[in-house]
Amino acid sequence: MKNELHGVLKTAYGQPVEIRNTQSIGGGCINETLLLTLSNGDRVFVKHNGQPPPDFFAREADALRLMGRAKNGPRVPQVIGLPEEINPRYLLLEYIEPGTPNSDFHERFSRGLAGLHHMSHQFYGFDRDNYIGSTVQVNKPETDPLVFFREHRLRFQQELARKRGLLPTSVDQRLDLLLNKLHLLMDLEGEKPALLHGDLWSGNYFADRYGTPCIFDPASYFGLREADLAMTELFGRLPQRFYDAYHEVFPLNPGYENRKQIFNLYHLLNHLNLFGSSYLSSVKAVVNRFV
Template sequence: MTKGSCDEYLENRVRELFGSDARVVERHGLGGGCINNAEEYSLSGGDKLFVKRNRSSRGGLFAAEAAGLNALTVNEAPRVPRVLGHFDDGTDQILVLEFIVSAARARDFWQTFGRQMAALHRVSSKNGFGFDEDNHIGATEQKNSWMPSWLEFFAQQRIGFQLQLARDQGLLDAAGTARCERFIADLSDILIEPEAPSLLHGDLWGGNYMVGDAGEPVLIDPAVYYGHREADLAMTELFGGFDPSFHAAYNEVFPLEPGYRQRRDAYNLYHMLNHLNLFGGSYAGSVKAILQRYT
């Protein structure tokens, strides 16, 4: 833990949010992501803040995350940290959030989480599939232009966009590229159009939820858009970290359509391609294994 203030730029941003008398009296680093720096700040008035900072990614990173967190603030859905402010001077991006103290999970944590995600997924949009702005999936730009068809959206703005990134970096060989192109061409035989768009967290793996001070689920680090709810649920099964009672509770209140298990890995191709683009060729085998299942 470090006593005293942060640098002048961030100290001034704190004063903008909390008044001219506010100052940082304690701060310490927090473990977590590989993209941003995260710290806990204690203010002279007793408030605590969660502060994310990035000086390397392209602009708009935290403005988009703030928009996503605000969109996820839905009655009966999982809690999200309140956005207190965000700043971007072109080289230094800062996101200031409510600081949530983590406690032990409540006994019904997973059942509550499942039911709350079902409530979130019932939130829809008349605009179709997409979001009001592009955002990021990890450090990768995520395109969200509105489209009326889920299959076209997923083909173009999810798999197609990631495939182009992989091509540009030389991360996928000719055979893998051809299979991915065939996957896109055959998508109407692999996936289905949902009855309506659902509001998605967009990056729902085990590292992007926490336990709140009342033992409740809290969603963090979203990549929000309106899509097929199966995409969120598929990712909960990609890396583990979600209890079976989560899925059981979800299905009790918002049953999935038949065939989800057969479609699940097709959705996770997006995340495997993104990992390939972010972290390199060690993920090429995982990408090809999914493609071989469907093509």
């Protein structure tokens, strides 16, 4: 891989660049990561996977570039390069040195997220499918946000779990009932397609050395902005001042406190599909609350 990295770096910098040091900095359940120190003094972050899903890193690069265009949005690592192969096995990114959040980090983060969400489009979805974790995320364009969220988020995950034998019949049937009454539970008045990060749990944002909010590892699409906010509350939540500041600059419709569980049902179903039956009780609890 080192020879290939040299080729990508040469293309990115317009001249040969040597790798002075390579440091493993761990990884998650999908990819491994490296930190490269280069002869020109730069440091570069590398995500790699020996057998990634089709176009996995190319889709991530697309999302990072798009999020980076948001006016007043959070900081996003710049894409340095991808290898020229059918299914790239790694992605080179700007290395952002982490720092300590300062006293106004959460307010700045919420306003940056609102800036991201102000980027809009004529449809819900994306120009191609991408991934949520290692699960395919269907982004078929729709003009109706209810249709998009019901069919390409909740029902897609439901059918995947059904095929894998992860949904008991009783839960499956009640989930059908929930999907059939979704129009009664969602307040979509005034909402427009918003550019989402798509997987905004606590492991996917941090403060850089200057305290600037940064986001990475996206599963982006144009969707309902409450989905991003809800995800920040799925595994714990940010301080209340984060949500208050967001509401000041981009107010939500009444009833978000109830709807957030419906948005997070998408991620709970995905975790059921990725990690198994330990997430079934959480899925059942949300379904039973609304049916």
